[in-house]
Amino acid sequence: MDEQTKKKALRMLTYGVYIIGTKGHETVHAFTGTWFSQASFKPPLVMLGVSGAGRSAHMIREAGVFSVNILGQGQREIAQNFFKCPDPADGKFGVVSYEVGTNGCPLLKEAPAFLECRVVEIVAKGDHLVVIGEVTEAGIRKEMVPLPLSDTPWKYGG
Numbered sequence: 001m002d003e004q005t006k007k008k009a010l011r012m013l014t015y016g017v018y019i020i021g022t023k024g025h026e027t028v029h030a031f032t033g034t035w036f037s038q039a040s041f042k043p044p045l046v047m048l049g050v051s052g053a054g055r056s057a058h059m060i061r062e063a064g065v066f067s068v069n070i071l072g073q074g075q076r077e078i079a080q081n082f083f084k085c086p087d088p089a090d091g092k093f094g095v096v097s098y099e100v101g102t103n104g105c106p107l108l109k110e111a112p113a114f115l116e117c118r119v120v121e122i123v124a125k126g127d128h129l130v131v132i133g134e135v136t137e138a139g140i141r142k143e144m145v146p147l148p149l150s151d152t153p154w155k156y157g158g
Contacts, residue, residue, distance in 0.1 A: 008010065011157045015149040017079045021067035021098075021106035030073045030093055031056045032082040034149050035128070036068060044135040045152040046117060049128045055085065057129050061122060066133060067105035070113040072109045072144030076152050078110060102137050112144040 008012070018035040050057045060066050071079055078096055086093040087089030095108070096150040104115045117133030150155065 011155055013157060015073050015150065017147045017149055019069040019082050019108055021096060023063045025106045026046050029059050029085060030082055030106050031085050032079045043097055045135050046135060048131040050131055052124060052127055052129045060119065060131055064119045065103040065105055065109055066114040066117050067113035069103055069108040071147040072112045073147050073151060075147055112142045113140045
């Protein structure tokens with residue numbers, strides 16, 4: 001297989017840009033994610049790809065819950081704030097305000113929509129974990145067109 005062709009083809013898959021939240025014993029945590037999709041209607045399941053090597057995967061495993069903050073077009077700067085997983089302080093991640101959802105995970109106040117999820121299974125294959133979560137709560141703050149990865153200069157895939 002030609003590696004460059006494979007990389008180019010995989011980068012043609014369509015992804016959104018999300019801020020994924022989780023919690024620790026005494027803190028909350030959030031990071032930018034793109035590998036996310038709905039997996040089932042009944043029960044309402046979603047699946048998330050998370051790098052298996054970092055703090056985010058460890059916290060999701062430990063907490064057993066996560067949130068998905070769905071960003072809208074024009075909110076690229078919000079996503080950029082979470083590439084380095086900012087520490088929370090005074091209800092903010094840097095300049096981005098959040099509140100804690102019913103499952104204890106952060107919900108960004110500027111995100112047009114959110115999901116709260118309970119982990120039902122984690123599949124560890126390759127360099128990423130596939131986290132399957134059941135949606136336990138959802139909310140829409142305002143109607144916006146979601147932010148696709150293709151509207152950013154970033155590449156994650158291939």
